[in-house]
Amino acid sequence: MQNYLETAVAALVAAAVALFLVEVVHRLTRRFGRRSLLLTELTDHAHRPFQVAGTVLAVQFAVRFTTGYAVGESWRRLLLHLLILGVIATVAWLVACLLVVVEDTALARFRVDVPDNRHARRVRTQVVMLRRLTIAVIVILTVGVMLMTFPSVRGIGAGVLTSAGVVGVVAALAAQSLLGNVFAGLQLAFSDAVRLDDVVVVEGEWGRIEELTLSYVVVQIWDDRRLILPTSYFTSKPFQNWTRTEAAVLGTAEFDVDWAVPVQTMREELRRLVEGTELWDGRVCVLQVTDATGGTVRLRALVSAADAGSLWDLRCLVREHLVAWIRDNRPTAMPRLRTELGDSTSNLSWQWVQPRRPARRLSDTEAPDDARVFGGSDDGDARSEAFVGPEETRPQ
Incomplete structure (x- = not known):
């Protein structure tokens, strides 16, 4: 006692x-x-x-x-x-x-609540991954040291070492997928391919990287859904990273309108719109005709914003405003289908077209060769040279 x-x-x-x-x-x-x-x-x-x-x-x-x-x-x-x-x-x-x-x-x-936080998000991603790895190593070593305090465990150590080759092969085959995801997570953290809070497009879904672990990546979709993918997905399949170099991005809004659309007037209206909203970052505001086939003209409005969220709202605003502007101010520019009705003999007055006096045909020496894109002019020759491979060295 x-x-x-x-x-x-x-x-x-x-x-x-x-x-x-x-x-x-x-x-x-x-x-x-x-x-x-x-x-x-x-x-x-x-x-x-x-x-x-x-x-x-x-x-x-x-x-x-x-x-x-x-x-x-x-x-x-x-x-x-x-x-x-x-x-x-x-x-x-x-x-x-x-x-x-x-x-x-x-x-x-490293602050992540600033506009240019790319380097801070990169460091944060690497540190978080290292933290998870170090904690896992500490737990494994702790359990191993605690087990070694038991005499029975120390006694079977020699047997375990002798069969380490077989056990290693079996463990490698069993944990192949797990180890692949672990190495993929480390590769993502230090290759700067994707970081926390990066805006990505994966599997047709637009969202941001919410969580990045050694085995899986959580993508927060724009409608608050969560897309969980293995880390090996980002090293084996293509995906879009909108904020890899900077947060500012470009976006488009396309319109199919009639040939009667006043492009310059619509371009000025687009400029007036973006200059009056805080969503535009002042970098890019372009309206171009990208296609003119099939009875309609395709216009593409290219605008820029400071981040992906502002760009989404800005694109929606551009579509809404320009659609309303065409409807209210230029109704003739709305898409139309044209149909001609007449008899087979073309005897109607509006179908008959008086033949014009034939124009003087230029001679072969006077007519420029405009049919060739890669030739016929100085610009065409320069374009052709850009697509010609290196000349082979002829033997002397």
Whole structure:
């Protein structure tokens, strides 16, 4: 009974001393580290694991030193073993918290709430991926060290090593997909192909990268749905990244109208529209005729915005405004289908066309060769040279 009491009293005293010392260190660190972001983060996030780890370590030393070598009770050996396991677990917790604090301190220097945040999002993606990897490694090492404290586990170590080749092959085949996703996640984090908050188009869906892990990527669709894809998808299949180099993007709005449309007047109306809205970033405002076949003219309005969300609203605004402008101000420019009705002999007056006096035909030397795109003029010759491969070297 005396041994029990001595062990209990020593454990309580050691725990009290450890808690007191940890509290003193905590208060001193908080007082002298007000101007240091790293010390502030340590006092806020690493205090509890430091407190638990110090207490368990102090109790373990107290029990070990008060037990003595002559005493061989099984309960003391069991208690010491449990305390050793507690020390390993709490120290691993403390190390993980310290790494997280260091990573958070590094992330605090890179703000993502600014317009040009591409570099900050890249660093944030890499740090988040490294955090997940380091925590996973710490957990695996902790479990391994705790298992090695059992004599039975140490005894089968030789057998495990002898069969490591077979086990390795089986594990590689079983975890091929998992390891592929893990390496794909690391590749994405450090290749700068995709980052957190990047705007992407994947599987025909438009959204942003909400979460990037070692095994999967969460894409937040524009209508608040979530598209979850394996990380290997982004390394094996093509996808659109609208914000890889910068957040500003271009977008189009197309219109099929009649040939009677006044293009220049409509172009001026587009300019007046974008200059009166805050969605336009002032870079690009173009209206071009991109097609003129099939009885209609296709106009493409190309506009720019500071980010993908503003571009979406700006494109919708351009469509709505120009459709209403054509309907109210230029109704003749609305798409129409023309049909000619008449008899087969073409005897109606509006079908008869008086033949014109034949124009003088130019001679072969006077007529320019306009039928060739890659020749017939200086510009055509230059265009032709751009598509001609290198000349083969003739043998002398």
